[in-house]
Amino acid sequence: MRNNLHNLGKTIRALRRQRGLTQEQLAERADLHSTYIAKIEAGQRLPSLDTLVLLADALETPVSVIIQQAEHRQAEHQGKPDVFRDAGTSAGSEDIQQVKREISYMLEDMELEQSLLLRDIIRAIKKYRTD
Numbered sequence: 001m002r003n004n005l006h007n008l009g010k011t012i013r014a015l016r017r018q019r020g021l022t023q024e025q026l027a028e029r030a031d032l033h034s035t036y037i038a039k040i041e042a043g044q045r046l047p048s049l050d051t052l053v054l055l056a057d058a059l060e061t062p063v064s065v066i067i068q069q070a071e072h073r074q075a076e077h078q079g080k081p082d083v084f085r086d087a088g089t090s091a092g093s094e095d096i097q098q099v100k101r102e103i104s105y106m107l108e109d110m111e112l113e114q115s116l117l118l119r120d121i122i123r124a125i126k127k128y129r130t131d
Contacts, residue, residue, distance in 0.1 A: 006043030007073040011066055013041040015059045029058035049121070062113070064120040071127065 016026050016037075023041070027034040031054065039045040040055075047055065056063040107115050 008070040009041040009043040010073060011070040012055060015061055015066065019059060026058055030054040064117045067120040067124050
């Protein structure tokens with residue numbers, strides 16, 4: 001879990017620097033406190049999904065890109081295959097199958113960007129729950 005926090009923070013820091021922003025400027029754009037930004041970047045705090053959306057908007061970057069870059073950093077760090085290429089499913093119960101059918105049905109009404117965001121959120125949750 002610590003590495004996941006650190007990689008997410010490093011990703012946010014890299015994106016902020018690419019845009020030429022200070023922590024204070026990012027905090028102002030996202031309506032957050034600069035010390036909270038510093039703690040996220042240092043891997044000391046995990047932002048909520050709402051906060052991640054605020055940061056993504058302030059960085060003018062889709063949430064899915066932030067998650068993908070953090071996952072890529074994690075995969076590189078561990079020398080493991082990228083979770084976005086090799087995510088598998090291993091459902092065994094009727095409950096899991098039902099949830100999958102419901103999600104599939106909901107995806108039919110979503111636009112591509114929303115579907116990709118949902119996929120990335122699910123993968124991030126799966127990754128954070130297994131570490």
